[in-house]
Amino acid sequence: MDVQERIRATVTGNPVVLYMKGTPQFPQCGFSATAVQILKACGVSKFASVNVLEDMEVRDGIKQYANWPTIPQLYINGEFVGGCDIMREMYQSGELQKSLEGVTSAS
Amino acid sequence: MVRPEDIQAYIAQGLACEQLQVAGDGHHFEALIVSGAFAGKSRVQRHQMVYAALGDRMREEIHALSMKTLTPEEFAAQS
Numbered sequence: 001m002d003v004q005e006r007i008r009a010t011v012t013g014n015p016v017v018l019y020m021k022g023t024p025q026f027p028q029c030g031f032s033a034t035a036v037q038i039l040k041a042c043g044v045s046k047f048a049s050v051n052v053l054e055d056m057e058v059r060d061g062i063k064q065y066a067n068w069p070t071i072p073q074l075y076i077n078g079e080f081v082g083g084c085d086i087m088r089e090m091y092q093s094g095e096l097q098k099s100l101e102g103v104t105s106a107s
Numbered sequence: 108m109v110r111p112e113d114i115q116a117y118i119a120q121g122l123a124c125e126q127l128q129v130a131g132d133g134h135h136f137e138a139l140i141v142s143g144a145f146a147g148k149s150r151v152q153r154h155q156m157v158y159a160a161l162g163d164r165m166r167e168e169i170h171a172l173s174m175k176t177l178t179p180e181e182f183a184a185q186s
């Protein structure tokens with residue numbers, strides 16, 4: 001499986017996936033830490049996370065996958081939602097909570 | 108080191124903006140971008156338009172860029 005297929009398998013095989021630097025317990029970048037906090041604030045306690053620092057192929061590949069040059073990246077039900085700025089804006093407007101409703105309880 | 112005014116110039120070259128403010132310390136930058144070209148576009152599409160204007164610099168020179176992308180109408184409603 002090439003890296004694009006691997007990413008597709010990950011984001012479609014999990015309801016919520018966060019590509020980040022570090023882990024939810026130990027984020028290694030302020031933006032990744034913020035993304036984790038926003039998910040938790042939305043009541044999402046369980047989500048799949050991928051530490052791009054541990055996989056150079058994914059670190060590069062994920063930027064092509066969504067045509068998005070930065071990390072973190074959030075995917076819900078296989079769809080790219082956005083990075084840290086967009087997550088924050090959607091959280092503040094309540095859209096993110098809505099997108100996550102029902103999604104996480106299924107996991 | 109990249110300066111905020113460099114980023115401002117890069118964005119302005121690739122995207123017609125009505126308002127463009129960039130601040131930052133050489134590593135982390137924040138930008139307010141107001142453009143009529145954002146009308147009818149999703150947040151993701153708007154950010155992608157800015158990333159496209161920055162091109163390879165986004166991969167090579169700019170570590171972190173936070174942005175707010177608004178249409179002139181949205182900007183007027185906010186301020």
